[in-house]
Amino acid sequence: MLKNFSNVTQRLRRLSSQELDVSGTFQSFLIDLLDEGKLTLDVTRVSVWLFDDLDKPSELINVANTDWQGDELPVQLPALTYENFPAYFSAINSGQSIDANDAAADPRTSEFQECYLTPNHIMTMLDTVIFKNGIPHGVVCCEGNNGVRTWHKDEIAFAEMIADCCSRRLLVKELWQLQLQLTDMAFKDPLTGLSNRRFLMDNAKREISRHARFDHPFSMMMLDIDHFKKINDNHGHETGDLVLKSFAEICVNTLRLEDCMCRLGGEEFIVLLPNTPVNSAMVIAERLRQEIEQSVISTPSGEITITSSFGVAEVNTNLPFGHSLKAVDHAVYQAKAAGRNCVIPAQ
Numbered sequence: 001m002l003k004n005f006s007n008v009t010q011r012l013r014r015l016s017s018q019e020l021d022v023s024g025t026f027q028s029f030l031i032d033l034l035d036e037g038k039l040t041l042d043v044t045r046v047s048v049w050l051f052d053d054l055d056k057p058s059e060l061i062n063v064a065n066t067d068w069q070g071d072e073l074p075v076q077l078p079a080l081t082y083e084n085f086p087a088y089f090s091a092i093n094s095g096q097s098i099d100a101n102d103a104a105a106d107p108r109t110s111e112f113q114e115c116y117l118t119p120n121h122i123m124t125m126l127d128t129v130i131f132k133n134g135i136p137h138g139v140v141c142c143e144g145n146n147g148v149r150t151w152h153k154d155e156i157a158f159a160e161m162i163a164d165c166c167s168r169r170l171l172v173k174e175l176w177q178l179q180l181q182l183t184d185m186a187f188k189d190p191l192t193g194l195s196n197r198r199f200l201m202d203n204a205k206r207e208i209s210r211h212a213r214f215d216h217p218f219s220m221m222m223l224d225i226d227h228f229k230k231i232n233d234n235h236g237h238e239t240g241d242l243v244l245k246s247f248a249e250i251c252v253n254t255l256r257l258e259d260c261m262c263r264l265g266g267e268e269f270i271v272l273l274p275n276t277p278v279n280s281a282m283v284i285a286e287r288l289r290q291e292i293e294q295s296v297i298s299t300p301s302g303e304i305t306i307t308s309s310f311g312v313a314e315v316n317t318n319l320p321f322g323h324s325l326k327a328v329d330h331a332v333y334q335a336k337a338a339g340r341n342c343v344i345p346a347q
């Protein structure tokens, strides 16, 4: 029987309300939950084990354990194989809770006797299944070494609630990862890993408003690789892609962390330079131009050097961003007309 039933459910409800809170780690949520299970059920250890592959599970991997210190995971996570513990795997796959009062005698858990139960003095086990879309995804394992025990239906129901909390938190974790992936896809250029045009337009709007409020100087530059078409024509599109990636890397490594480089499209890039007056932006652009000119890019079709034309402008924070974009675009046009590989300030 569960003692202080209303206190227990109260604590569990509070923990359960944290399932949607992705600000904490998955691990710390699990540990809080398992500690609650350990305390309430008065057991030696509670752990969470998840299947390696839901379609064809061959291993159960231990992802949380009340014995582990804080959030730290062991370098190698313990695992159980289907090959060694077929009866236990079948019991989990049935979806039923495993109330192994006498773990050594219970056919679902007796496989553990020699390798685990006896050496660790485990006498009783209560394992409840974690589901995903109705399919067993893993198990919450409660182990006791205070003698054989008859699990009461309240205790089994409580352990099942713990497993259900795990199921929901796992789902939230997956949805959150999907959300991050989608945001990444929406705002990142897949080739270079830089932010894309959509991000640039959003971010520029925010930066303009921030700089206007504090009356700070805000500059930008446009970079356009010179004669990029020739690289594609002479070495192939794949090498062209590699050059674009290396170009982005060279620039990011030369710029400050707070500078925001975006790929506008093709071989055209924009760098937003927060809190930077135009004369400093000209110096930064010239330094970058030299760095690009001196870099040698190794590709499968040989070493390639490139140059780039620059347009630089101080962003007018009283006007829409498109106005400044047009100004740097025109400056790049002039840089190309002036023979390329140079930096031209916008008029």
Ligand SMILES: Nc1nc2c(ncn2[C@@H]2O[C@H](COP(=O)(O)OP(=O)(O)OP(=O)(O)O)[C@@H](O)[C@H]2O)c(=O)[nH]1
Pocket: 191, 224, 225, 226, 227, 228, 229, 230, 232, 236, 237, 238, 239, 240, 241, 244, 265, 266, 267, 336, 340
């Ligand atoms: N490999 C590769 N090429 C691209 C990509 N996007 C655009 N391009 C190519 O970039 C080339 C740009 O050519 P142009 O606009 O003529 O410019 P350019 O050859 O650099 O000449 P200038 O700008 O006048 O110096 C085109 O051949 C595009 O097909 C890309 O993602 N990968």
